[in-house]
Amino acid sequence: MTSPEAPYGRGAFGNPRAVAGLAARIDEAARSLGRPATFMEVCGTHTNAIAAAGLRRLLPRSIRLIAGPGCPVCVTPVGYVDRAEALARRPGIIVCTFGDMLRVPSSTGSLERVRAEGGDVRVVYSPRDAVDMARQNPSRRVVFLGVGFETTVPTVAAALDEAEATAVSNFLILSGHKVMPPPLRALASDPEVAVDGLLCPGHVSVITGWRAFAFLPEDYGLAAVVVGFTPTDVMRGVLDLVRQMAEGRPEVVNLYSRVVTADGNTRAKALVERYFTPEDQIWRGFGAIPASGLGLRPEFAHRDASLIEVDVCDPVEPEGCRCGEVLKGSINPPECPLFGRECTHESPVGACMVSSEGTCAAWYRHERFSQGGAP
């Protein structure tokens, strides 16, 4: 199912000749394809790489690149942040989180604001740091905000494993973990989105293996490539997607074979399986998607912070924010009336502008003057 790697140069950011050569090849291939094509990337790091290198401007008009739900912070629903805030306000609880979550808007503010008001919110680099914090604070419960995709969930499972093995009983998880295949199935079945192929997420694939995306060609007839993060990698991926369409033989092609294997990291997958089980999850922009999340197994209920009772109101999305449509790829950020006006990197309104990996943040940083974006 995989093709051998094409003989293009593999320079990093600074290999303009290889990128220009690929752009010419894509142009030629797109012309002989004779119809427009839309490709979606579903990894925030790809979104940023594409925007930073200005790749959209190198592609022919008939090839459209759109971003999908590839930023875990962005797809985390307001209700999750509301619950995290309510926990952080409880005196007996320390909330630990990756830094990206701090400024994500809740119904009434953000975790950053709760911290300023005296709530105990601490930024950690690793879930292990939260286990250490639990050890150092035996009289309080430490709740780690489990936000992330397949790449991140094994690190949380490993931290749980450490807490279980060393009897750190006050380490808990508020699981908002998500997995990529269910929303991709939702997108593939959505006639409004009309995607022809996908650039699959590179580091998710390190864990899942590329075979996890075989359903795209097999069930939906979509072209798929797993690619790395250099502009050359992305352009090679686009060229291969056009080739697959032209040949009418969609498949998963692994162009990141130095890092990604067919089956991924089996140890990591087994550890996730031990602690987590599929559950329905709400995705911003999509609503509830069956079995798209990973909740703690019932036998680890003592680690489950979602069982702690707190008072939360019905979640309220920021007024006028169109993050949901951006995350489905149905609009580009400049089509949101707030983009670049009320919603900027300095003063974000929606989650897609807050997170460094968000689509709006990437467009705001790199493309707002080149694609008809707001001033």
Next chain:
Amino acid sequence: MCLAVPMRLIKRDGDAGILDLDGVQREVSLALLPDAQVGEYLLVHAGYAIGTLDEEEAKITLQLLKEVADHSEARHDFS
């Protein structure tokens, strides 16, 4: 958030690995990659090694991260 950084494993003691990036060393858990060998480049995410990669891929990725960082700093200086 799924960003992962290549680092070289220079020492291990059970699941505790010492990894090096440009002379900066830090402790990383090998719990998700128990077969990692000293000398290998590993992909590190949130304090855990999650995969291996060859030296060429590691250098390409590190160069990319450095250029992105330089680019961001340069933009910051002039903004």
